[in-house]
Structure formats: structure tokens, C-alpha cells
Amino acid sequence: MPDQAQSNIKIVPARRRDLDTVLQMVLTLVRELEPLNRMEPLLPNHHRIGERYIRRVIEDDRHNFLLAVDDERSVGLSEFRVRQSIEPAAPLVYGYITWFYVHPDFRQLGVGRRLLDATRRRLRQLGAQQMRLGALALNQGAVEFWRRMGFDPGVITMFNKLD
Numbered sequence: 018m019p020d021q022a023q024s025n026i027k028i029v030p031a032r033r034r035d036l037d038t039v040l041q042m043v044l045t046l047v048r049e050l051e052p053l054n055r056m057e058p059l060l061p062n063h064h065r066i067g068e069r070y071i072r073r074v075i076e077d078d079r080h081n082f083l084l085a086v087d088d089e090r091s092v093g094l095s096e097f098r099v100r101q102s103i104e105p106a107a108p109l110v111y112g113y114i115t116w117f118y119v120h121p122d123f124r125q126l127g128v129g130r131r132l133l134d135a136t137r138r139r140l141r142q143l144g145a146q147q148m149r150l151g152a153l154a155l156n157q158g159a160v161e162f163w164r165r166m167g168f169d170p171g172v173i174t175m176f177n178k179l180d
Contacts, residue, residue: 026092026128028135031082033075035091039082040071042094046118050153081139085119085132093119093128095136099143112140114150124158133166 031039074080074096085093096116102109114136119129140148150168152159 025087026123026131027086028131029084029086031075031084031094035082035084036072036075038084038091039075039094039096042091042118043071043096043116046094046116050156080115081143083132083135083139085123085128087123092123093132095132097136097140097148099140099145109146110144111147111149112136112143112145114148117150129162130166 075082080096080098083095084091094116095114097112097114100111100113102111117129117132117136119132137148148168149171150163151174152163154160154173
């Protein structure tokens, strides 16, 4: 299983028929991250609106989904889209990674790197000049992964709840 994961993994575009798989992966990711999140909910009312939201995103051609598949089992997900910066002096087309998930049994095996490499290739094909993403500060595993993948911290979002 995971010992030989590197050779069995294929990175494929998600299709509408993969809605349930994508939905379950996003909800699993949200549940994993929720204890680390001190801001607003990552996916408000995710049990109630999650499927509607994911279905809308999958059907929106601006969003792209890639799955990491081990035989017939999906073990990773990358969801991203191309955006245009609003800086008039220096317009930039960039890719924004919204959701990125690798099943815990397949972490530290190169699956995340392969999924990111495929995401990078697709974003280049779509005209992106840069990749961006957000990571929860308390999710040290993810922060370290993104640093190893060559990402540098940019803007730090600070928050304070108003009672």
C-alpha cells in the first residue's frame, strides 16, 4: 500500500463523477484543520452547504481539480484557479491553490510533491506566472511542506475577535 505508493500514484483531472470523492476530501481536510483555525470557519456550515459549494466549484470552469489516485482510491487533491492581480502598475496572472490535501497514510511519500508538480504544470499552461496559497500558521506540517516546495511567506493575516 503506502510503501509502494510512489510508483502506483497517478495524477488525474477530477471530473463531475468525482464529486463525492472531492467533497469527502475537502470535508476531511476541514475537519483536520478546524482545531488549528482560530479565525472564521474554513467552510461555514460545512455539513449543510459543503456539497452545494463543492458542486458549484466543480462545475465552474475557472476552478481546476487534480486527484492523486492509488489504483482506484483517491489519496490526494489539489484545487486551484487562475487569478489576475489588481495592481495596475504590475499586472500579474497567478494561480491560487485553494485546497490541497494528501491522505495521512500517503504523506512523506512524495505524493504531495507530485500533486504540486502537476498543479504547477497546469497553472503554467493556463498562463500563470506565480503560485500563491494560504496556510494556517498553526499547521506547522503544512508550513514546512510549502517551504520545502519553494514557497516563501508573503502577507501575514492577523486577526482579533470583536466581542
